[in-house]
Amino acid sequence: MSSTGGSAIPSNGPTFDPFDNTPELVPLRTAARSGDWNAVRAFFAGLDSAHQLSSATALLADTAGVETFLEPAAAAFPGDPLPRTLLAHRYVYIGWEIRSDARAQHVSRDQFDQFHTWLRKAEQILIEVCAEQPAYAPAWTARLITARGLQLGQAEARRRYDRLSAHQPHHYHAQTQLLQQLCPKWSGSWEAAHGFARECATAAPDGANSGALVALAHVEHWLDLDSSERSAYMRGVPVRDDLRHAAQVSVLHPDHRPDWNSIGAHSAFAFAFSIGGHFEDAAPHFAFLGDRASEFPWQYTNDPRATFLKFRKSALGA
Known part of the structure; x- marks a missing residue:
């Protein structure tokens, strides 16, 4: 089956429905519903x-x-x-x-x-x-x-x-x-979670989605902090650099071949960079996503659609 490619030009979006985002899956939904x-x-x-x-x-x-x-x-x-x-x-x-x-x-x-x-x-x-x-x-x-x-x-x-x-x-x-x-x-523990995420990113072949585990671990850590601590954590240089490295060896690597998990992986990076205010780093992930997104981790916000659109505008100006 064919893989899922990028969608570089955003319009209204986003859709969080995996069947809409991955047309190859529509026959499964049709069969299941019937x-x-x-x-x-x-x-x-x-x-x-x-x-x-x-x-x-x-x-x-x-x-x-x-x-x-x-x-x-x-x-x-x-x-x-x-x-x-x-x-x-x-x-x-x-x-x-x-x-x-x-x-x-x-x-x-x-x-x-x-x-x-x-x-x-x-x-x-x-x-x-x-x-x-x-x-x-x-x-x-x-x-x-x-x-x-x-x-x-x-x-x-x-x-x-x-x-x-x-x-x-x-x-x-x-x-x-x-x-x-x-x-x-x-x-x-956070030591175990971050350690496993980095282990996944390091061990996987270049271009694999596994690097997104680093972003997801930081998002989980951010969510667990008091509201007064969240911004400083995600804006910090160590977290930003951790995210940059993980993105470069995974979904931004030349060997990355988009597949059914790529929307989720790019969503993880787009979300993580954005909540840290690193919109220039978030831009290539939003460019890939276009009008598509995975429910997770956007569901961690009160209004996933509005949050996505706000962050995407900050990253891409559209």
Whole structure:
């Protein structure tokens, strides 16, 4: 399948819908909404990388009601990892929707109980898939999310990531999930989060999306600070230089080939540079994005669309 290129001329935008931003994914949405398992299976059969497989799995899992056709498909094809992994990932999304993205102190006991019930259902499926298919990236990626939600600890999450990376190194979806686990809000530390992000950026081939982990780690750190401390942190020279280096070895490197994760990676840099007031550095990322953006990390603002437009105007003058 073709990759996703840049869109250098902004107009009204942005759209945060991944299907609008990546037209190659539209047949998946059509098949999912119509409950057509055969069309869904055919779409996945046409994917040519673990990155595409994980991207499409996450998008399908975020589509309401798909469990109604995934459950019979998983039962009908017990030896196929695809329908079981898609179903498990859908269960994870159902559970997380019940829990919400609120901090733990704002989540009720009933929400936690339902959340954990759905994650345990997913985990039981995924354990079997990973035992049968130890190189199957979408299943291990989903198990990073269940590890976090079920509070299995830092060591177990890292073990799962290492099992995946032994077969699929530099897997961007898995890296973003482990990064969340390593943040203090999930009992990690900033030393661990920033260390992992830089490890990902350094180890990945030039032009890989993994450098965006550096931007995401700084955004998470910024979000965790008191409002009085945020501006100084992101405006600081060490953070700016860290972001510059990570961008140069990843999405701004000549070897970068835009793919389904590039919009998210450029969004991370555009957001991080902008909240630090480094608009000249943000400019090439907004030039790539045009009218497209990923929900994350723009969802960390009260009005993602207005924030995007304000920052883009500061960076590009349009």
